[in-house]
Amino acid sequence: MNIQSVILSGGSGTRLWPASREQYPKQLLALTGTDSLLQATARRLDGFAGAVLADTIVVSNEEYRFVIAEQLRQMGKRGRIVLEPAGRNTAPALTLAALLASVDGADPVLLVMPADHVIPNLAAFQGAIAEGAAHAEAGAFVTFGIVPDRAETGYGYIRSGAAIEDGKSARALDAFVEKPDAATAAEYVASGRYLWNSGIFMMKASRWLAAIDRFNPAMAQACRSAMDQATNDADFVRADKAAFLACPSDSIDYAVMEKLPTAAELGRGVVVPLSAGWSDVGAWDALWEVSDKDAAGNVGRGDVMFESTEGTMVMAESRLVAAIGLKDMVVVETPDAVMVAHKSNTQDVKKIVARLKAEGRSQATSHRKVFRPWGWYDSIDSGDRFQVKRIVVNPGAKLSLQMHHHRAEHWIVVRGTAEVTNGDKVFLLSENESTYIPLGHTHRLANPGKVPLEIIEVQSGSYLGEDDIVRFEDIYSR
Incomplete structure (x- = not known):
């Protein structure tokens, strides 16, 4: 049995603003340790006793592609990154991954994981995966239900049925x-029969594709056409845009899992209980x-x-934050925004994001520090007709050959x-030289160095927007 890890890296994580933004969402952030949530997900099968294919499949959108590739490279992981031209929910994303995994007649067991979950007990997780993999190899559609420790209203639930007679916990x-x-x-x-819906699944690639053919032929056709016409660009597999835009939007649950009782010949549904400290980190109180x-x-x-403070979370990114006399609060500081909320109101952060978007403010979508395939830049100051940026270019990387209509630039080399x-x-x-x-x-x-x-870049001119760029050559195909 070969297990193919599939990571679904969509979603913007608006309830974790201001750390999570549309152009740099929560799965790319290191919220619980030194690894980003994406990196922690990619490590989740390290040391697993079964046969795990070396290349992780990540399904994402165009915006995050270079950051994902760099994060995988930093941890020494090989990845095939499938780029969706538009968001169509989890079922089409999994279908693209299943088609890629099936190239050359392969039929691995797919382990499908959202990129933005926290699972601290890896031994318990891998034990559940081993149990689920045996059922998936036998043709079942497996999901993992989180054993609840409270009556939570923010999660969907899975109702489990009769025990499966294999001497283990699956039902x-x-x-x-x-x-x-x-x-x-x-x-x-x-009742003891209900588990939280984790959004983690296992099934053979061929079983998933057969189920999509049966339950949603329009989705199957659009995804097949998109992958048949896909192009390969370095680490990226670009699904064809025109074909994929015709794809219906649906989740794995609705598209297949809930319909399995009507098509028993496709395979039965199995739920494996999982008790591993799981959290979907949907809001700041969940991260606390x-x-x-x-x-x-x-x-x-x-x-x-902290001084005279209890039950409080403070995240400081760019300066000292002192919390005095606080109780059950969340404070998140970034270079361009500060959010303060009571833990009981953290679900309302998305309302602030909606207001920022309605007002066209950049804090809704992007950070002051912006990552690019060649490195990153930080807009450290700006005013009327000027902007100052700190720019870092990775070894061997280069920006596009370009021109601006409305601004001139001064470059001062600080290092390298x-x-x-x-x-x-x-x-x-x-x-210390400049141009x-x-x-x-x-x-x-x-x-050109190692x-x-x-550099420090000083821009001056009548318009300083990022869209004032005419590109003549670009090794990153932008």
Whole structure:
């Protein structure tokens, strides 16, 4: 049996604003340790006793592709990154992954995991996966139900049926149930038959494709056409846009899992109980729950000081944050926004994000520090007709050959060596050297060295927006 890890990396995580933003969502953030949630998900089968295929399949959108590729590279993981031209929910994403996994007649067992969950007990997780894999190999559609420790109204539930006679914990999958009210949730937990819906699944690739053919032929056809016409670009598999846009939107639950009782010949549904400290980290209070705390129940990340404070989470990204006399609060500081909320109101953060979007404010979608395939930049100051950026270019990387209609630029090298194209001249700049790029000049910045190149860029002109770029050459196909 071969297990193919499939990571679904969609979603914007608006309830974890201001750390999570549309262009850099929560799965790319290191919220619980040194790894991002995506990286932690990719490590989840490290040391697993079964046969796990080396290449992880990640399904994502165009916006995150280079950050995902870099995060996998940093941890020494090989990945095939499938790019969706548009969001169509989890069922089409899994279908694209199943088609890729089936190339050359392969038929692995797919382990499908959202990229933004926290699972601290890996031994318990891998034990459940081993049990689920045996059922999946035999043709079942497996989901994993989280053993509830409270009557939670924010999760969907799975109702389990009769025990499966294999001497282990798996049970027949009876039904998926929508998020309940408080009284119903209490009844569910008391009954012992209900588990939280984790969104983690296992099945053979061929079984999933057969089920999509049966239950949603339009989705199957659109995904097949998109992959038949897909293009390969470095680590990326680009599904064809025109074909994929015709694909209906649906979740794995609705598209297949809930319909299995009507098509027993496709395979039965199985639910494996999972008790491994799981959390979907849907809001700041959920992150506080799964984080290590001090004796007063406080969680601090970054440069944080607590005084007469309890039950509080403070996340500081760019400066010292001192919390004095707080109780059950969440404070999140980033270079361009600070959010303060009571833990009982953290679900309302999405309302702030909606207001920011309605007002067209950049804090809804992007951070001050913006990642690019060649490195990153941080807009450290701006005013009327000027902007100052700190730019870091990775070793061997280079920006596009480009031109601006409305601004000139001054570049000052702080660290490393810069290869500069300025009009028809190409030359090197060392630390403490600078150059001037006049308005309208074709130019490029590259790092020919072995260490990161860091420069300060001062822009001046009548318009300084990122859309004032005319690209002539770009190795990243933008």
